[in-house]
Amino acid sequence: MSIRASRISRRFGDFVALNDVSVDIPSGGLTALLGPSGGGKSTLLRIIAGLEEADSGTVEINGQDATRLPAQRRNVGFVFQHYAAFRHLTVAGNVGFGLKIRRRPKAEIAARVEELLALVHLSPFADRLPAQLSGGQRQRMALARALAIEPAVLLLDEPFGALDAQVRKELRDWLRRLHDEVHVTTVFVTHDQEEALEIADQIVVINNGSVEQVGTPDELYDRPANPFVMSFLGPVTTLAGRLVRPHDLELATAPLDSGVPGRVVRYTRVGFEVRLEVDITGPGEPVTVFLTRAEAAAHRVETGTDVWLRHVPGAPDLPATGLTMGGAAVPERELDLAVTAS
């Protein structure tokens, strides 16, 4: 079931949450709506679900105009970050709830619930209450419940947002595998670029109520349309007026052809990686360089080493001007790298 949102605008008072946004979501794919907090991702998802009305624009689901259809007639399954389970119902009861209110025969409900619990690996927990599950198990139950009604589309709003990093990672791998089995058209909201790059077939980057770029993870990473997309997808730094990625810089300890000279002022080991801060000779902000441990060892770099830097030919770069970080637009852990570009 494909989804087409065309020319969607939505204001809250004077605030423009979505400004003339158009998005095509292909049938059977896993699409991520990615962007900073407050950019409008959830509002767009809620408009697609029918939980929120657009001021203007249309929503088509599978070629049918759904703009005026109430949520319950759009055949969508929805999972939120904080999933509200029925506390007094068992896991099986929660998963089967949608079928029960649709008055499906008992035997059919039982069979479907069993099948779904197996799919989300919760069969042994069928008779537990939601309070007796871990956070990750509860989100899997939420997904099973959303899938129970056989929705045409599955809409997930930061479904793993409240969980710790390890569980998040496990669940996202699991969601990708689940999707490969079930193939229901799925749209999920995330502000985590790694989550989007890792599991989505298509990514829609949304910022300040507008679409910045749409593409596959590789397209976005290799050919970012603008400095915002490039800096949102990962760390960036500036060399000779170009916005580049810190691991796309070549480093040498002897003059390099068209290399920029500088001196290492900070050396930090982060797991398998070495992160350097290089003060450029002459004016300019320090440049961040990421090397593998082996590269750093081969060059014998340490704090105080004189180095030459060059951008690896063919790696993406953009003019460093016009980068609008605007407050919280860039994830916090990227900020210390991104500020060197502003």
Ligand SMILES: Nc1ncnc2c1ncn2[C@@H]1O[C@H](COP(=O)(O)OP(=O)(O)OP(=O)(O)O)[C@@H](O)[C@H]1O
């Ligand atoms: N009901 C509402 N009333 C007023 N403002 C709202 C309402 N819903 C959303 N907004 C505002 O619209 C903007 C977009 O919100 P939205 O939830 O779509 O962003 P988001 O990209 O999903 O962010 P997050 O990742 O933080 O959820 C935000 O600035 C938010 O404060």
